[in-house]
Amino acid sequence: MIPRRTFLQSALLMPSAFGYSALAQPSSFYSQPRWLEAIAKQLQKEFHLPAVWVSINIDGVVDAAVVGTRKMGDPTPATLDDKLTVASCSKPMVGLWIATLVDRGKLSYDTKVLDVLPELTAECLPEHQSITLGQLLTHTAAVARDTSTSSNRLRLEQYPAERLRMARELLAAPSPPNSRGKELYSNNGVTLAATVAERVAKESYEVAAGRFYREKLRLKSWGVWEMNLPDDLSLPYPHSMNDKVATPHPPASVQAHFVRPSGGAHCTIADLARFGLIASHGSPLSESLLKPETWGTILEHGDGARTALGCFFAIGRDVPTFNHGGSLGTTATNLQALPTWRVAIACHTNAAGGEFSQRGGQLLLEAVRKRRVAQNPPPPCRITLTDVSTVDSTWQKEIVPKSDDDKVRIKVNFRIETGTRTGDLQTRVKLGSVERVDDRFAGLAPGNHVLHFEFDTPKTKMTPASIIVDALDTAGNTTPNAARFESTLTLA
Numbered sequence: 001m002i003p004r005r006t007f008l009q010s011a012l013l014m015p016s017a018f019g020y021s022a023l024a025q026p027s028s029f030y031s032q033p034r035w036l037e038a039i040a041k042q043l044q045k046e047f048h049l050p051a052v053w054v055s056i057n058i059d060g061v062v063d064a065a066v067v068g069t070r071k072m073g074d075p076t077p078a079t080l081d082d083k084l085t086v087a088s089c090s091k092p093m094v095g096l097w098i099a100t101l102v103d104r105g106k107l108s109y110d111t112k113v114l115d116v117l118p119e120l121t122a123e124c125l126p127e128h129q130s131i132t133l134g135q136l137l138t139h140t141a142a143v144a145r146d147t148s149t150s151s152n153r154l155r156l157e158q159y160p161a162e163r164l165r166m167a168r169e170l171l172a173a174p175s176p177p178n179s180r181g182k183e184l185y186s187n188n189g190v191t192l193a194a195t196v197a198e199r200v201a202k203e204s205y206e207v208a209a210g211r212f213y214r215e216k217l218r219l220k221s222w223g224v225w226e227m228n229l230p231d232d233l234s235l236p237y238p239h240s241m242n243d244k245v246a247t248p249h250p251p252a253s254v255q256a257h258f259v260r261p262s263g264g265a266h267c268t269i270a271d272l273a274r275f276g277l278i279a280s281h282g283s284p285l286s287e288s289l290l291k292p293e294t295w296g297t298i299l300e301h302g303d304g305a306r307t308a309l310g311c312f313f314a315i316g317r318d319v320p321t322f323n324h325g326g327s328l329g330t331t332a333t334n335l336q337a338l339p340t341w342r343v344a345i346a347c348h349t350n351a352a353g354g355e356f357s358q359r360g361g362q363l364l365l366e367a368v369r370k371r372r373v374a375q376n377p378p379p380p381c382r383i384t385l386t387d388v389s390t391v392d393s394t395w396q397k398e399i400v401p402k403s404d405d406d407k408v409r410i411k412v413n414f415r416i417e418t419g420t421r422t423g424d425l426q427t428r429v430k431l432g433s434v435e436r437v438d439d440r441f442a443g444l445a446p447g448n449h450v451l452h453f454e455f456d457t458p459k460t461k462m463t464p465a466s467i468i469v470d471a472l473d474t475a476g477n478t479t480p481n482a483a484r485f486e487s488t489l490t491l492a
Helices: 006-010 034-047 087-103 133-137 156-171 187-201 205-216 269-279 284-288 292-298 356-375
Strands: 012-014 051-058 061-068 239-242 245-248 265-267 313-315 321-327 332-338 343-349 381-391 407-418 425-431 434-440 447-456 462-470 483-490
Touching (some): 061 269, 087 187, 087 265, 087 269, 087 332, 156 187, 156 205, 265 269, 269 284, 269 332, 332 356, 343 356, 381 483, 407 425
Antiparallel strands (some): 051 061, 313 321, 321 332, 381 407, 425 434
């Protein structure tokens, strides 16, 4: 058990909290702000990439930047008008469109697939007969991840029939081993959910959802490419990476999975950041899309990792971050939405990205914090760590973790004394070499606070542990005035 009460000795006067305000009025995102362009250049250099696109949306104000070329070895520059294949970042797009049908009473997350598509009943295996829309959108339907389309020469108007054929094939196939009752990421599942939705909407996904994205959400660049089209050489080339060397491949707009709503959308990097804030209920436009109870349903994740919104990952119990990545193996995209902060960030590269997405998100969030601090002098505050304990999975009962437990859960209690102004707050808890971060904008509110952190069981009996609660000037720059503690976690 981590020793307690010692945290009471860690209360220190802290001069590095700051209040919330909007960033300075940025220029149009076509002007390539230098601070954002510098992040794109850093990512390009670190990962040896042909091009990098980045965008930040703060309370509806969007900045974007791009560096590099559309094709390695060719001087033609990448642009902010480029339509980027967002791959699996299409999934939360599908989920939000489906949520509008639920909101209007045309569907329910408890709707069964066979209730809407009864013609699939005869070939459907018994184990799939009760699959619901909500299970498909949370990857808990226990269906195979991928099913190949029968042709790569389909016209756009043929997509619904092909999706129905794939659905029949999917429901006739057994569940993957040991998948019942568990989360199993599935491209098929999201495509099947869209097949159900387009039947109810009485229009194809491409028509109905496309109108919703472009007109209702004002994402003018959203679209899908048809199959059997010649390569559009004006598009950025995708690249494979081998030993830090990028090899270009033709744009290949003909790709089988483009019949799939689960991975076939494209848009500009700025529109991707716009979508992220809207879809997480962080934009003023969000209010007109869905009823409050519908938002409550699709953004509730409890102890799970996803939401019924349509496959956003959800991280954080108190201040959630919704995110999704997408990759074709030759491109990489990442989208993060932080509705409490009213921030969304997006990054993309036209190459196999490796750790690109995680690093891009880190740099973009650090940049947001630095700009906020530059606008707001930090108010003084005092942070006191009052209590810390290891607890059970309900976060209620204090326990001594065992070496064979699946998780170690730590609850941190602290008190903040400050004026009426608020600022940003970061809490870092580290067990061994594994670190968890709770990073909040406008989280420096006076009063008592509690945070939760979860770790896989450390491998050693005695594990170094540290906790830092700090109002930061910039992310990662913890000051000596933070409330902090170091100890050892002892496993039973």
